[in-house]
Amino acid sequence: MKQAVKVKEGDSVAARLLGWYDRHARVLPWRARPGEKADPYAVWLSEIMLQQTTVATVGPYFMRFLARWPRVGDLAAAPVEEVMKEWAGLGYYSRARNLHACAIAVVRDHGGVFPDDEEGLRTLPGIGPYTAAAITAIAFGKHAVVVDGNVERVVARLFALDEPLPAVKPEIRARAATITPLRRAGDFAQAMMDLGATLCSPKRPSCMICPLEASCEARAQGTQETYPRRAAKKARPVRRGACFFLTRPDGAVLLRRRPNKGLLGGMMEVPTGEWGADTLSDEALLLSAPAPVAWRRVPGLVEHTFTHFHLELAVFTGGRRRGRQRRPMASGPHGRNWPARHCRP
Ligand code: SF4
Known part of the structure; x- marks a missing residue:
């Protein structure tokens, strides 16, 4: 029988993770430093670029975009061909086309200001449920459950979820909701991403120094590397x-x-x-x-x-x-x- 995740009063998963994040947060060009207000334009730009792409690859592209088009209005006014050219090499090119369409929609329909909730954000081109939640939490500090690939891995291990991806996604999301705090939801989302990108890596996770070790069911079982479970891959044609x-x-x-x-x-x-x-x-x-x-x-x-x-x-x-x-x-x-x-x- 599975063990229950140990979450003590005052020592919740969120509290321990946020304490770790305060000490070890990655410094990223799109991330607000402690005490700074996040820029929704920078958060949105980075989240679109980071879809299916690594942080290391995105860094230079993000800096070039921000230098060339510092505000959403600048990007909206740019010819789409120039945006596509600047995007060349990042892959998944429909993202660049949607990026430009979204900038135009923000200027045209929202006076150049991004909507500050998931519902409003999801009406914009190229913004799906994950990106809307990430922008809501990170740019506006509002409560939202943010689940990307790194978070999926952490949650699947924390709760030792045996169902394989992608069928397990709804349960991962439901479990993630149970540990997402009402306050500092943006920091919590970024902390989960950082944990997945640094300590809770796909191979050989660094459980010994993980702030969530005491609550991690897969760690307790010694099966952490087997999560998330995956269905057998079909051969690519x-x-x-x-x-x-x-x-x-x-x-x-x-x-x-x-x-x-x-x-x-x-x-x-x-x-x-x-x-x-x-x-x-x-x-x-x-x-x-x-x-x-x-x-x-x-x-x-x-x-x-x-x-x-x-x-x-x-x-x-x-x-x-x-x-x-x-x-x-x-x-x-x-x-x-x-x-x-x-x-x-
Ligand atoms: S204890 Fe290990 S497997 Fe569990 S969340 Fe931390 S790094 Fe991941």
Whole structure:
């Protein structure tokens, strides 16, 4: 039978965690220092950037965005292409498009001031339940239950929740609600995130120095590394295709913009052909080539793993044109044809 989590009066999980946070909080560029008021714009920007991305990666992007667009109105007034360009490399590009749409909505519908509750925040583009709760707690200090991946791990261990992810998420949230204090909800949320990012790591958590050790059921059982439980992963499908790198004698590279919706929406790319499960011959791959020039296959493959499939691309480089010139058209990965653009390197 499971042990009950030991939460004593005056020595609650929240009290111990907040005491630890007061001594060990990470210094992060978007985080208000003790005594400072949090900036909702900075909190929102960081939370959108941190979705699916690490703190170390986000840091420089956050600083560049804030330097270039210091207030939400500045970001709203920026051309979306500039925002996308500044975002390049952070991945999950629909976030950048939503970021810009959200800034516009805050200026247009809320006088440039972010709503200060979850309900209001969730009406804005790109703000889901997690982000709304995080902004409510961290930017406005209001009570909200904030559960990100780090918090999921801590709570699953603290209560030794045996059901695997993602089915266990509602229970994790319910358990998180039982330990979230009414006061200092923002600090508590950030403390849970910090604990998950530092001591309660996925492998070899530092339980000996954890402020919650005495309350942690998984630690008591010696099974902490087995939480959160995960259902067996399905193998990712592999998609294969080709991409075409074509340069002009002046060094310009042939690029095109992907459709706004879908994978890497709105991003510039070298043209690629269809992506399918089959391994095709070079002759078949070249049927998607964007221009009638002499193509040369580069040895090897470019590989990238997306969340839902693995991609393998053959690379062809284009040389001098054969025959008559015509405006190049490229067949896209979703069967669309796009006019080609030229871009200086
Ligand atoms: S005692 Fe260990 S497993 Fe439990 S919350 Fe702390 S670091 Fe995580």
